[in-house]
Amino acid sequence: MEINEMKKMTYRDAIRLGMTEEMRRDDDVIFLGEDIGLYGGAFGLSEGMLDEFGEARVMDTPITEAAIVGTAVGAAATGLRPVCEMMFMDFVTMGMDALVNQGAKMHYMFGGQAAVPMVLRLPAGSGSGAGAQHSQSLEAWLCHVPGLKVVTPSTPAQAKGLIKAAIRDNNPVCFIEHKMLYKMEGLVPVDDEFTIEIGKTFIERPGKDVTIVTYGTLLHKAIEAAEFLAEEGIEVEIINPVTLYPMDMKPIVESVIKTGRLIVAHEASKTGGVGGEIVARVVESEAFDYLNAPIIRLGGLDVPIPYNKELEAAVVPQRNDFVHGVYRLLNRE
Amino acid sequence: MIELSEEILLRMYYKMNQARFFEEKVEDLFEKGLIYETTYLSKGEEATGVVSCLALEKGDLTSLTHRGHSQAIGFGLDVNMMMAELLGKSTGYCKGKGGSLHIADVENGNIGANGIVGGGFTLSCGAALTQKYKKTGKVVLCFAGDGATNEGSFHEALNLASVWKLPIVFLIENNLYGMSMPVSKHMNIENISDRSASYNIPGLTIDGTDFLEIYDVMTKSLRYARAGRGPVLVEAKTYRYNGHSSSDAQVYRNKEEVQKWQKKDPLIRFVNYLHENRVFTDKQIQTIEDEAKTSIEHAVEFAMESPEPEITTVLEDIYA
Numbered sequence: 001m002e003i004n005e006m007k008k009m010t011y012r013d014a015i016r017l018g019m020t021e022e023m024r025r026d027d028d029v030i031f032l033g034e035d036i037g038l039y040g041g042a043f044g045l046s047e048g049m050l051d052e053f054g055e056a057r058v059m060d061t062p063i064t065e066a067a068i069v070g071t072a073v074g075a076a077a078t079g080l081r082p083v084c085e086m087m088f089m090d091f092v093t094m095g096m097d098a099l100v101n102q103g104a105k106m107h108y109m110f111g112g113q114a115a116v117p118m119v120l121r122l123p124a125g126s127g128s129g130a131g132a133q134h135s136q137s138l139e140a141w142l143c144h145v146p147g148l149k150v151v152t153p154s155t156p157a158q159a160k161g162l163i164k165a166a167i168r169d170n171n172p173v174c175f176i177e178h179k180m181l182y183k184m185e186g187l188v189p190v191d192d193e194f195t196i197e198i199g200k201t202f203i204e205r206p207g208k209d210v211t212i213v214t215y216g217t218l219l220h221k222a223i224e225a226a227e228f229l230a231e232e233g234i235e236v237e238i239i240n241p242v243t244l245y246p247m248d249m250k251p252i253v254e255s256v257i258k259t260g261r262l263i264v265a266h267e268a269s270k271t272g273g274v275g276g277e278i279v280a281r282v283v284e285s286e287a288f289d290y291l292n293a294p295i296i297r298l299g300g301l302d303v304p305i306p307y308n309k310e311l312e313a314a315v316v317p318q319r320n321d322f323v324h325g326v327y328r329l330l331n332r333e
Numbered sequence: 334m335i336e337l338s339e340e341i342l343l344r345m346y347y348k349m350n351q352a353r354f355f356e357e358k359v360e361d362l363f364e365k366g367l368i369y370e371t372t373y374l375s376k377g378e379e380a381t382g383v384v385s386c387l388a389l390e391k392g393d394l395t396s397l398t399h400r401g402h403s404q405a406i407g408f409g410l411d412v413n414m415m416m417a418e419l420l421g422k423s424t425g426y427c428k429g430k431g432g433s434l435h436i437a438d439v440e441n442g443n444i445g446a447n448g449i450v451g452g453g454f455t456l457s458c459g460a461a462l463t464q465k466y467k468k469t470g471k472v473v474l475c476f477a478g479d480g481a482t483n484e485g486s487f488h489e490a491l492n493l494a495s496v497w498k499l500p501i502v503f504l505i506e507n508n509l510y511g512m513s514m515p516v517s518k519h520m521n522i523e524n525i526s527d528r529s530a531s532y533n534i535p536g537l538t539i540d541g542t543d544f545l546e547i548y549d550v551m552t553k554s555l556r557y558a559r560a561g562r563g564p565v566l567v568e569a570k571t572y573r574y575n576g577h578s579s580s581d582a583q584v585y586r587n588k589e590e591v592q593k594w595q596k597k598d599p600l601i602r603f604v605n606y607l608h609e610n611r612v613f614t615d616k617q618i619q620t621i622e623d624e625a626k627t628s629i630e631h632a633v634e635f636a637m638e639s640p641e642p643e644i645t646t647v648l649e650d651i652y653a
Contacts (some may be wrong), residue, residue, distance in 0.1 A: 030466065056466065062496065067455045067489035074459020077444055078394065080466060082459075097486065101449050102456060106437075107653045111428035114439040115653035146651055170653040 006187040012045050014156040014188045015177060018163035019083060021192045023053055026081065029167055032059040032068055033085030042087045043123060043182055069095030069120065073103035076118040081167060088134045089122035089176065103172040104147035115170040125217060125267055126312055127180040132304035137268035142174045143245035150245040151198055152176040154219040156186035158242060161196030169198055178216045201248040207235035210326045211255040213278055214265040215240050218317060222265065225322035236326060244274050252278065253285045260292035261329040267316045270299025293329045335549045342612055343621065345387055345544060346603055349379040350625035351412060352403040353600060358629050359419060363579055369421055370432050375403040377574040380599035381506045381541045383407035385474060388551035394460050395474045396453035397446035399434050404476050408443050416632040422639035429642040451484030453477060458490050461499035472500045472558045480511025482525050495532040498563040502554045505568045506541060512577045513585040529566040541571030542599040
């Protein structure tokens, strides 16, 4: 097999492939969640996995998020490597004690005893009319908890490489997958040893005029904006942290030193969002002296996600918000 | 009535005395200002903590409560390392980072005491799932208090353990109060074991001051879980002599009630049994008590002489 051999597949299939490869590789990896077996997962992500791995490893649970997360923590601390799925990221609120008070802290508060190698898969984001309790992007909550790792893939290749790295990691990893990306197609490395390093920030598109830091669906809107702006001779550098916590700031700081202009963007509510943390770290760094303009923070409106399609779209930043942001930073408006 | 060997009786009495002396020493150290946090003492609950653990087999696991010193001693934790942890020393179980609420010995099967009431239920499901998946034949003993059985996690864990037939014995130490709230006000049932009916698992209520009944029922319950028949819920009615924590003025109960329970003190009942059955001579009994006391005095010396953790360790062990 060619190491660089690629196959076209969806983001959803890439996550499934990554999980499947890891379950074939390591018998300690088990998968638990609601309706993941015969039903194949609420989003069809685990179709076929029950057939391959059986009920002992693909475990349908009752509707019991607190017990799913707690069971994963307890199993991880005693020798398994559980992957568990919250049907929607919003439901992680029901499992927060086990995640925040138990899993995230065990290794530290027990003085280095007990590793908690688990993955919590969290389908997030708006854009499907699912309303206020099925559309949230709660990553900032998780990024506030030392001991957790928080990652989010934005492409099929990242989805495969990152879920594999998350399963191999010896810590609780919150794997946030955007529901609106499930059908996105892209080239994915076939190599079953392909992983994406957790804790490493990636430059998605090089440029010299403005730095945009973003992830998830907004990464694609930023790329569209960059392509549009390129026609006008404006070169936008797009950076995708991939690991939201703990974040590798070096490429971001270096980029801002180069461009002097920064836009941070995410779908999650702006107040208390991850973007604010990125901005704070940039202004604390040596990049502060290189800033040529105020920083722009694009984020979701501070409202619950509404149901109506137009209202829902109005909550999150769009392609033109990036375009206008770049114009503003370059004094072209 | 069950018959117990001299060997097991000796271990029980020794550890129950260790637990009693441990708590008395902790009380003393706290009053002297040597313990940083507050303390949740298990005096009065030595039988449930110690005896149930002695019914375990080697390799079985346990999850402890915030009132977990007797449980930890019963499970076989080292009193030196426990005391050192309470004093925040680098030689403690958690290198001074956990304190009393987080005493753990994961390698040996103690997946941790817990500062969250009800926090251990679902963790125990996970630990039991590992045993079932890996076919180890080991069982998890999950301790909890009466108050914890009103948490959602209790019901989610019992349901999951039941449908998945996980090898767990849930032992509820019902000490009649959830902090200040009497059981009669925090639930509308007489016996917590009745809650087992909702999950179609065995539920038993026992006298938590009677070591023989505890050992008998726990042995049978553990055997049931070990056989792959699913979880068991055991409720042991007991009493804590101290307040909930060291800052508790105990306005919710009177001295007469405490004295009534002290009359059936688990240690007194134990020593009466030893006398009545002429198991050990008075001298032997005295020796057991003295050795237990000495072990705790040594634990205090060990803890006091141990170094504080280096400040640089504050950034260690965030990730495995």
